[in-house]
Amino acid sequence: MCLINFFFLMSISISLLLLSMYFIMNELVYFLEWEVVSLNSMSIVMTFLFDWMSLIFMSFVLFISSLVIYYSKEYMSEDMNINRFILLVLLFVMSMMLLIISPNLVSILLGWDGLGLVSYCLVIYFNNVKSYNAGMLTALLNRIGDVMLLMAIAWMLNYGSWNYIFYLEFMMNDFEMKIIGVLIVVAAMTKSAQIPFSSWLPAAMAAPTPVSALVHSSTLVTAGVYLLIRFNILLNNSFIGQLLLLLSGLTMFMSGLGANFEFDLKKIIALSTLSQLGLMMMILSMGYYKLAFFHLLTHALFKALLFMCAGAIIHNMNNSQDLRLMGGLSLYMPLTSSCFNVANLALCGMPFLAGFYSKDLILEIVSLSMVNLFIYFLFFFSTGLTVCYSLRLVYYSMTGDLNCSSLNVLNDESWIMLKGMMGLMIMSIIGGSMLSWLIFMTPYSICLPFYLKFMTLFVCIVGGLFGYLISNISLFFINKSMNNYFISMFVGSMWFMPYISTYGVIKYPLKIGMNMIKNFDQGWSEFLGSQNLYSQLVNNSKFIYMMQNNNLKIYLLVFIMWIIILMMFVIFM
Template sequence: MIYLKFSICNLFFYLFFLLSMLFFFLSIYFMYMEFTYFVEWVLLSINSTEIIMVFLFDWMSFIFMSFVMFISSMVIYYSKEYMNAEKNINRFILLVVLFVISMMFLIISPNLISILLGWDGLGLVSYCLVIYFQNVKSYNAGMLTALSNRIGDVALLIAIAWMLNYGSWNYVFYLDFMKMDFEMTIILMMVVLAAMTKSAQIPFSSWLPSAMAAPTPVSALVHSSTLVTAGVYLLIRFNVLLMSSEKISSFLLLIGGLTMFMAGFSANFEYDLKKIIALSTLSQLGLMMSILSMGFPKLAFFHLLTHALFKALLFMCAGVIIHNMKNSQDIRDMGLLLSSMPLSISCLNLANLALCGMPFLAGFYSKDLILEIVLISNMNFFSFFLYFVSTGLTVCYSFRLVYYSIMGDFNLFSMNSLNDEGFIMMKSMLSLMFFAVLGGSMLNWLIFSSFYCICLPFYLKNLILFTCLIGGFFGLFLNYYSFFFLNKSLNFMMLSNFSSFMWFMPILSTISIIFYPLSYGKNMIKIFDLGWLEFFGSQNLKNLFMKNFSIYLQSLQNNSLKIYLLMFVFWLMFLVILFIM
């Protein structure tokens, strides 16, 4: 049985790894030759009816597929050790494979129908993975995830219905020359709504931290390159249409900025390790959405790829720490882990620095470029404020995580067995660490045909670095002194509750959407179905037709002889009257 477990893991690890290499070289070739292949595959043809599968192959789809395949292969290899005690590991691996296949469908589809196949596939398999551990918390999180994503599915179905105004559902044919149509504006609104739900933008953000109930390898896959990035990727494909509507792009810029700020602010008050990393994903998704709404799809795609590398590494490091800490995810239980787990903590801190955008790591090339584009763009002060304060908050919660994991004493057990001896997990982490260091510069050379050279005044050029330094300083300062005076403050406790609940968004998306309608439904059943309708309906009919009628029949049957004689007399009288007439 153990051999079968490992053979399935190894099979898909090698398959996905080889496919990732193949797709990567194909993306370079397509980029160099400037190729775009539009493939139509006739699945079924009966008389004049044809069922056609359409695929779009270009450098963007190939390089994204290569990253998805590479991260998936590392996650499957990591799961080989992380999920070693799991009896049904074959089922787990097959669910991950289905998840990846659904993402592949979404990446290469220029058709809204086939996009819906991948989109719904991601939603269904993510539900199965979130409830994998089968407890009350997992079931609640799975239901919240599925229902939140269902809003986006319905929006896509409405977009498909509106596409009936055109000749086919292949949206790539109509993006450019139909972009001013009313129908295309409606389709764009539905696609933006779908992307907001899948990428967890405000007000649909509450499902993303809840989905942390899934196993950690799944979190590494979901938050780096699959489920949450699907909405961003869809809007990258629809970017021509997005930029044709100034109102919708301005709305998306505001929503992306608010999501980025809310997630960064909330992460500074969170103590669950996986939720902190999940909120950092939410913050980066807001950054991608906002730069996308400003008309820079290549830049958003660049940050999407670099973010995938260090975010998968962050979750893998978190998984190793949780594994060693006997499934405790509270960062207050950590401390002085560098002496016990030097390699894992080094990977964690390197991924953290890449997330902050520290120079010459993967996140620096995309994040610095995005913020410099913001500096030279024509935008209002509020959006500018959200960009830079959110960047400072990102560094703040990253340094807070560093503070809790490295400084102080270990707070869980007096006797512990912390070590770096998970060799299989370590191999996959070191592979991703290599790309978390070099991936940004490599992609920068590949994606952009010429280097961006943005000339700014001295103070503006150093504003990004200054923001990061201030954020890091506040992260260390506030956590060091919070034990002495901040935790005793009532205002601080209220702010902490408000922020750790993500501005009460999980409560709003559960109680307001589930509790009140259910209570209203219960009252309606009580008043109508079990109340007046019961009295005037079935109960009254029962009393009238069944109870009273049965009593009458019973009285007839109790006096049978007299009744029969009386009926015989009536019958004779009736015959006599009939005969006389």
């Protein structure tokens, strides 16, 4: 089943990529309407939008999902229900497809809700308490976005149709359209895990690693960014656009900082996804939607590769994800380590790899734009943090000696997993240049002063140096001792956001529930209600039983009492 799906999805992906090139060269947009039901004067119509953007995105989603399914053939080989797993992944991909080609808010909701529901099923795939908690947190936070979309659908009734694409441009200054814009931005923030909805993304790491590779590269978390790319007109010169710029900048900064204090391999990569999502949202809220889309595609390639390499490492490490137990993996797993390092360098923006073309362009555009010093600092400092945690990750896992049990057999003999990783590694090397030639017909030529032109490179070098120093033995005690302090707890736990999202929200309702049980169910209502009724019935039945048991004695006693009363009555008369 895995192989059939792999070849099927890969062939569709290649054909869609070729079709997107044709659409770009001829500047085509196809709008298809399919009448599902027609009854008297009522008709239900499904609409689909095919342009270069939706086609190229679908091509990338299918390419990554085909390799992930192929990779799962070996990664999930010990699973008894692998066919169920593959079907869930295919459902996930189909929901994303529906979302990508929908110019209609109702059909977007179908794809959006499909992603939320299937992601819940995949997060709880390993049936344990941690998975259930993570799944519930993921589902409930995404439910906020679903409600926002439903409210946006209700507001779209002002225009007589849910095909937002017809009304965006010439109704953009309407009060109703501004409200719809706010609702869509909040929905996108929940799906793309921006502050204050960030806590579900690292929690979703409870899912199997192939699912993480798919979710964090091109499907679930990118749905919010893609929706805002479609609604980008509403963000221009608006308050909600400026607020999104600030919140996404803080998200980028927070996740970059948190990844430097984390020792869970998958969680570090998840936080790096959050950081890149913040970068996409920031450049999108500044009005450069093509750049955000470009980075979305390049990021999908190397992030999927990072997760697949992490999965291979975890598999070999006897299912351990702790970074401190790793070391010297480059000696034992050279091919996996090569793929891992290529993906890491692409993430850092190493020249001429996929990440460089989009990331460097974004940072140069920021240097050219009219942004304040705080936003500029968030952009560049967070980029330095990216290099910092990437180098720390490589230092702990690739260098030194292996720190775990010597009984582990570390090797590169999982050829199916390696083939999947090799396909993505090639794309992580050539994908950026290929996309930059495709998307931008005329190359961007950005003229900046010398020190601003080299600012990105300088920030990356300083970040890398700091990452090395933090991980090195000479400063290891700082890293270790900081884990005992409040600041480390604050930074390492995403600014206490998971606590606020779970313990903070649930503490008082649970307390109220406990008091209600104590005072009502087990308190006065119990005493005056069922308990009181029970005790009365018991007492009455005891009295009747006593009467029936001692009837002669009671008769004589009553007779004597009656004589006494009669005599007293006679005496006193």
